[in-house]
Amino acid sequence: EKGGYDYFMLKEIAEQPKAVADTLLGRIDVSGDLTLDEVRISASELREVDKVVIVACGTAFHAGLIAKYAIEHWTRIPCEVELASEFRYRDPILDARSLVIAISQSGETMDTLMALRHAREQGSKVLAICNTNGSTIPRESDAVLYTHAGPEVAVASTKAFLTQLVACYLVALYLGQVRGTKWGDEIRAVIRDLAEISGEVERVLETMEPVRALARSLADKNTVLFLGRHVGYPVALEGALKLKELAYMHAEGFAAGELKHGPIALIEDDLPVVVVVPSPRGRSVLHDKIVSNIQEIRARGARTIVIAEEGDEAVVPYADHLIRIPVTPTLLQPLVATVPLQVFACELATARGNEVDQPRNLAKSVTVE
Numbered sequence: 001e002k003g004g005y006d007y008f009m010l011k012e013i014a015e016q017p018k019a020v021a022d023t024l025l026g027r028i029d030v031s032g033d034l035t036l037d038e039v040r041i042s043a044s045e046l047r048e049v050d051k052v053v054i055v056a057c058g059t060a061f062h063a064g065l066i067a068k069y070a071i072e073h074w075t076r077i078p079c080e081v082e083l084a085s086e087f088r089y090r091d092p093i094l095d096a097r098s099l100v101i102a103i104s105q106s107g108e109t110m111d112t113l114m115a116l117r118h119a120r121e122q123g124s125k126v127l128a129i130c131n132t133n134g135s136t137i138p139r140e141s142d143a144v145l146y147t148h149a150g151p152e153v154a155v156a157s158t159k160a161f162l163t164q165l166v167a168c169y170l171v172a173l174y175l176g177q178v179r180g181t182k183w184g185d186e187i188r189a190v191i192r193d194l195a196e197i198s199g200e201v202e203r204v205l206e207t208m209e210p211v212r213a214l215a216r217s218l219a220d221k222n223t224v225l226f227l228g229r230h231v232g233y234p235v236a237l238e239g240a241l242k243l244k245e246l247a248y249m250h251a252e253g254f255a256a257g258e259l260k261h262g263p264i265a266l267i268e269d270d271l272p273v274v275v276v277v278p279s280p281r282g283r284s285v286l287h288d289k290i291v292s293n294i295q296e297i298r299a300r301g302a303r304t305i306v307i308a309e310e311g312d313e314a315v316v317p318y319a320d321h322l323i324r325i326p327v328t329p330t331l332l333q334p335l336v337a338t339v340p341l342q343v344f345a346c347e348l349a350t351a352r353g354n355e356v357d358q359p360r361n362l363a364k365s366v367t368v369e
């Protein structure tokens with residue numbers, strides 16, 4: 001059932017191109033528009049939405065953090081993202097014009113379920129993004145957009161995450177389409193790029209051997225840090241979470257701009273630091289800033305592991321290890337940038353003799369609060 005792989009996690013990482021393609025299937029029509037009929041919230045209701053609130057836990061929360069950039073950029077609707085476990089305890093401000101999006105692979109996460117119940121009690125509409133047909137979270141929501149990742153067995157979420165991202169982009173683009181924002185042309189272009197992205201994920205998977213070798217060489221380290229900016233920041237958080245749960249290593253993700261506000265004090269000789277670099281095209285300010293961050297940490301001894309777009313030459317002098325990812329639109333970069341981090345964590349777990357599919361102390365779905 002592991003399809004020739006040693007672990008479900010390896011199989012699920014390899015299935016990502018298909019999972020991404022399956023999640024797009026039937027949702028883009030021939031004219032390049034989105035048709036999300038299953039979202040049973042009418043276009044007129046969606047036009048009334050004045051706030052989006054995303055609730056989720058763990059990896060699904062990281063998908064939500066990335067969704068915020070897309071939703072706010074393409075729709076100009078303010079979007080908050082909150083850990084489901086924190087949400088209802090702070091008396092959040094919600095009403096009938098708030099759209100709450102609950103993201104969950106299993107559809108059974110108790111914290112997320114309690115958060116959505118709270119939102120519905122306040123009169124908000126809840127849209128679930130879920131991978132498990134007929135599970136509790138979609139059953140209790142007003143609408144559901146299923147991710148089509150297929151069953152995810154390994155505790156560490158991989159293909160579910162990529163498909164959650166795709167679903168979030170679809171919702172963001174759909175809201176933009178329905179509301180007719182000024183980004184219409186960009187939305188159409190991104191829909192075209194999304195349709196191509198599965199092939200890009202495939203290309204990343206074909207180049208992972210050096211990442212595995214690098215992971216093995218770091219097996220005796222205690223700490224790995226992850227830095228990112230913009231959508232690369234949640235990718236850094238996700239890379240750190242994967243490493244914690246699989247390799248049982250101390251791993252932290254930081255917004256690169258926060259370095260000087262504290263974390264740079266952690267940098268010491270030969271400390272591995274993974275940096276997710278935004279595209280040098282478009283918002284090049286971000287790119288320039290992160291290149292300076294890489295220089296700063298390297299000058300203090302960090303061993304820099306740089307994830308950067310093909311053709312980005314500016315990072316080359318400062319990268320002790322360079323992992324190339326395909327050129328994608330800025331907002332879609334997490335779909336390709338996360339994959340090496342999954343492979344990295346999985347290989348480190350193996351090298352450290354850990355149980356990959358069933359890490360200690362963890363359950364696949366957390367059905368208690």
Ligand code: M6R
Nearest residue numbers: 058059060104105106109156157
């Ligand atoms: O089933 P859910 O998506 O609601 O689960 C949420 C988290 O428990 C889950 O993503 C967890 O963080 C994973 N083990 C991460 O790999």
